[in-house]
Amino acid sequence: MKDRLLENAHRTPTSKTSNILRTKPPHPPTQQLLTQDIGPYYGLPSKVKTLLGTLRGIKSVYDWQHKCLTLDGVKEGRNLIYSLPTSGGKTLVAEILIFRELLCKKKDAVFVLPFVAIVQEKIQSLAQFAVELGFLVEEYAAGKGRFPPRKRRKRNVLYVCTIEKANTLVNSLVEASRLSELGLIVVDELHMIGEGGRRGSTIETMLTKVMHVSGSTQIIGMSATLSNLPDLQKFLNADVFTDNFRPVALDEFVKVADSVFKVDSATLCPEERLEFHRMIGHQTKEIAKGDTDHIVSLVLEVIPQHSCLIFCPTKKNCENVAKMICKLLPRNFLEQKVKQKISMLEGLCNEGEICQVLRGAIPYGVAYHHSGLTTDERRIIEDGYRNGVLSVITCTSTLAAGVNLPARRVIIRSPHIGRSFMSRSQYKQMIGRAGRAGIDTKGESFLIVSKPQDQVKVVDLIGGPVETCISSLMYDSGKGFRTLLLNLIGLKIITKTSDVLNFFSKTFFSTQISTIQEKKPHLLETASTTEHLLSVNMIRMDESTNDGSFQVTKLGNATFKSSIDYDISNQLYDDLKNGLQGLVLENYLHLLYLVTPYDTMVSPDWMVYLNEINRLEPGELAAATVIGIEECYITMRASGRNPRKKKANQPKIDRFYVTLMLNLLFKGKSVWEVSTRFDQPRGFLQNLLSNAAAFASHILLFTKELDELWAYQSLIEKLIQVLQYCTVAELVPLMEIPGVRMTRAKQLLSSGFKTLAHIATAQPGALCQSIDHLSRKQAAQLIASAKILLEEKVESLQEEVEDL
Numbered sequence: 006m007k008d009r010l011l012e013n014a015h016r017t018p019t020s021k022t023s024n025i026l027r028t029k030p031p032h033p034p035t036q037q038l039l040t041q042d043i044g045p046y047y048g049l050p051s052k053v054k055t056l057l058g059t060l061r062g063i064k065s066v067y068d069w070q071h072k073c074l075t076l077d078g079v080k081e082g083r084n085l086i087y088s089l090p091t092s093g094g095k096t097l098v099a100e101i102l103i104f105r106e107l108l109c110k111k112k113d114a115v116f117v118l119p120f121v122a123i124v125q126e127k128i129q130s131l132a133q134f135a136v137e138l139g140f141l142v143e144e145y146a147a148g149k150g151r152f153p154p155r156k157r158r159k160r161n162v163l164y165v166c167t168i169e170k171a172n173t174l175v176n177s178l179v180e181a182s183r184l185s186e187l188g189l190i191v192v193d194e195l196h197m198i199g200e201g202g203r204r205g206s207t208i209e210t211m212l213t214k215v216m217h218v219s220g221s222t223q224i225i226g227m228s229a230t231l232s233n234l235p236d237l238q239k240f241l242n243a244d245v246f247t248d249n250f251r252p253v254a255l256d257e258f259v260k261v262a263d264s265v266f267k268v269d270s271a272t273l274c275p276e277e278r279l280e281f282h283r284m285i286g287h288q289t290k291e292i293a294k295g296d297t298d299h300i301v302s303l304v305l306e307v308i309p310q311h312s313c314l315i316f317c318p319t320k321k322n323c324e325n326v327a328k329m330i331c332k333l334l335p336r337n338f339l340e341q342k343v344k345q346k347i348s349m350l351e352g353l354c355n356e357g358e359i360c361q362v363l364r365g366a367i368p369y370g371v372a373y374h375h376s377g378l379t380t381d382e383r384r385i386i387e388d389g390y391r392n393g394v395l396s397v398i399t400c401t402s403t404l405a406a407g408v409n410l411p412a413r414r415v416i417i418r419s420p421h422i423g424r425s426f427m428s429r430s431q432y433k434q435m436i437g438r439a440g441r442a443g444i445d446t447k448g449e450s451f452l453i454v455s456k457p458q459d460q461v462k463v464v465d466l467i468g469g470p471v472e473t474c475i476s477s478l479m480y481d482s483g484k485g486f487r488t489l490l491l492n493l494i495g496l497k498i499i500t501k502t503s504d505v506l507n508f509f510s511k512t513f514f515s516t517q518i519s520t521i522q523e524k525k526p527h528l529l530e531t532a533s534t535t536e537h538l539l540s541v542n543m544i545r546m547d548e549s550t551n552d553g554s555f556q557v558t559k560l561g562n563a564t565f566k567s568s569i570d571y572d573i574s575n576q577l578y579d580d581l582k583n584g585l586q587g588l589v590l591e592n593y594l595h596l597l598y599l600v601t602p603y604d605t606m607v608s609p610d611w612m613v614y615l616n617e618i619n620r621l622e623p624g625e626l627a628a629a630t631v632i633g634i635e636e637c638y639i640t641m642r643a644s645g646r647n648p649r650k651k652k653a654n655q656p657k658i659d660r661f662y663v664t665l666m667l668n669l670l671f672k673g674k675s676v677w678e679v680s681t682r683f684d685q686p687r688g689f690l691q692n693l694l695s696n697a698a699a700f701a702s703h704i705l706l707f708t709k710e711l712d713e714l715w716a717y718q719s720l721i722e723k724l725i726q727v728l729q730y731c732t733v734a735e736l737v738p739l740m741e742i743p744g745v746r747m748t749r750a751k752q753l754l755s756s757g758f759k760t761l762a763h764i765a766t767a768q769p770g771a772l773c774q775s776i777d778h779l780s781r782k783q784a785a786q787l788i789a790s791a792k793i794l795l796e797e798k799v800e801s802l803q804e805e806v807e808d809l
């Protein structure tokens with residue numbers, strides 16, 4: 006193996022199998038293909054069809070997909086919104102249109118996705134297409150992304166972005182007068198525009214800007230849960246396509262006490278929505294005692310032949326339900342797929358530790374899945390479920406929104422998410438997971454209603470209309486609008502308040518004003534909004550014109566270019582400026598404090614806080630003192646006293662508590678260890694790292710715009726790199742590959758795959774053999790992701806050389 010790797014590493018650039026280090030533009034076959042073979046598959050080379058078959062098992066498109074792809078509007082490049090039930094196959098249509106943009110129209114494209122983990126998964130799943138078809142894929146998530154992006158001459162680029170990064174990318178392209186390079190923007194989960202917070206407002210701001218500035222960029226939005234399509238259609242001036250297609254039929258049930266009712270969601274009469282179907286009992290007396298809600302009974306009706314997903318209201322409940330099921334399942338479940346279960350447990354054993362609940366549940370083919378688990382743990386569980394080793398997963402609602410894990414039977418343990426009653430849209434997303442295409446002949450959903458007060462509300466939940474998607478621009482008393490205005494003035498799209506109304510008429514909010522009249526706040530009045538931006542030093546009057554024009558201040562410019570929340574930019578500026586007077590650089594603690602997100606608030610456990618302060622090294626203690634953390638205050642709080650006379654800066658103290666967690670992770674302590682020391686979920690700590698890397702990347706852009714903060718640039722650049730990987734230098738190149746985390750990187754390194762080139766030139770079979778718990782499909786995706794990354798680096802260097 007070692008010899009083969011060395012041989013790979015030393016291959017000359019002309020080697021047949023190593024096509025990544027060529028000096029000529031890669032993929033000449035693709036270039037030929039595009040000229041000779043364009044068109045047969047929705048305007049694309051027939052190779053795309055072959056690849057969909059081999060890589061995804063998709064032999065032909067569904068009827069609705071064909072109809073949608075051949076719409077006149079789509080052919081003419083008009084904006085499009087399409088809405089179909091969960092698992093209807095929406096992504097394929099978007100991907101075909103993206104390929105068409107990149108390969109045929111030779112323009113770049115943006116794919117906007119809601120979470121960092123989904124961005125990385127998408128990149129992995131598209132990497133093989135990119136390698137075979139000859140386009141580049143770049144990650145814009147957490148700490149990654151370059152603004153403005155590098156200009157590519159040879160190949161077109163697909164930017165796969167989180168919402169925030171997509172907006173920053175658009176701003177940077179507008180500023181550089183390069184927005185026309187973007188031929189297409191695809192927004193997945195378009196209903197998030199109505200989420201009611203910063204993310205929804207950012208989607209609206211970004212799309213409005215794109216439509217205003219670029220006449221040619223096509224916008225495509227998709228969703229499973231949109232009710233007020235006409236509003237969105239008007240906002241995006243889009244064609245709309247809807248269909249009720251589901252690859253597998255769905256039978257929907259509600260269980261109240263021991264009665265099961267069948268749902269008729271089509272009927273207009275609410276009284277007729279539930280029809281008695283059958284009674285349900287318990288298989289044994291023991292089950293009757295331990296499972297009053299009949300969860301185990303419902304599960305036992307389908308497993309082990311089929312699979313079952315159980316949505317629970319809270320994370321803790323997921324774990325408890327998993328434990329309860331295992332306690333009551335017959336012991337013969339322990340005898341099935343023993344080898345595969347052992348292998349899964351080995352995979353989950355990270356740094357010598359394994360979650361005790363999973364250790365007890367997996368032998369029964371059961372697991373839980375929520376954001377408290379690390380990404381690696383979640384991935385192993387998802388794979389185990391897909392491969393049939395697990396037949397039951399208890400999970401929170403996030404699984405319905407994020408991961409494509411269908412089940413024969415979906416059980417909703419209660420119509421609540423956390424403490425709130427769930428929305429129709431959330432309910433539809435969960436039941437949409439019932440029925441595995443190509444495996445199950447039908448899907449079934451069971452909603453368990455145990456509280457009498459929920460029974461009336463449930464009738465609307467199962468048959469009422471999906472909630473209207475309302476603009477989020479006015480969230481937090483008009484904050485989205487103020488941010489939009491700052492963006493517009495910063496980009497010089499508008500200069501005077503009188504221009505605002507014209508621009509404003511293009512927002513989603515504006516199309517809904519008559520519907521949401523009562524929500525129209527006084528802040529909508531531009532004058533008070535500009536006053537607010539003036540008062541926080543984001544904009545100022547342009548004295549050179551004397552016609553009432555505004556321009557951004559230096560701080561405002563840095564704020565909008567870095568997409569920093571303007572509410573914190575003054576505070577951030579002060580913190581950075583103060584830091585310059587006494588930044589402790591003997592260790593990373595002070596810098597880590599500066600990049601700790603202001604909104605990651607955790608209530609400190611004062612005893613833990615004191616212990617951790619006591620464990621700091623002298624240099625770190627000095628940094629804490631410079632930051633303003635007083636040990637005596639923490640000691641007092643730990644001893645149960647709250648010194649009221651002494652005015653403490655509580656947000657700073659709370660923030661530093663989070664910095665202490667970051668500091669340990671940064672020093673290479675495992676999430677397990679930090680999780681135990683601070684009693685915080687492992688998934689939270691992983692997110693903390695990626696949020697800190699993202700915030701640091703925004704701070705870097707912020708400091709680049711403010712000369713007085715120049716000293717931070719190289720420090721933060723280095724910090725982002727280390728924050729993203731938190732590991733020894735040898736692992737960094739491997740962890741640059743999207744989705745490769747520390748455990749996998751360590752496995753690769755210890756098997757001799759030390760560089761990107763080693764992985765990019767490996768054979769999938771060889772990788773599978775050397776790396777535990779890596780399927781052939783994952784190996785192929787890993788190799789393709791490494792190739793794409795390497796090709797991108799090579800191409801960048803070549804272009805730099807040519808520029809010289």
Ligand SMILES: Nc1ncnc2c1ncn2[C@@H]1O[C@H](COP(=O)(O)OP(=O)(O)OP(=O)(O)O)[C@@H](O)[C@H]1O
Nearest residue numbers: 063065066067090091092093094095096097229409
């Ligand atoms: N034409 C097709 N033939 C066979 N399988 C398909 C086809 N189109 C899509 N699929 C598969 O169906 C599954 C669900 O598709 P996809 O995730 O695109 O659904 P979706 O509508 O985007 O769902 P969600 O609302 O969950 O995002 C995927 O595994 C996908 O590969």
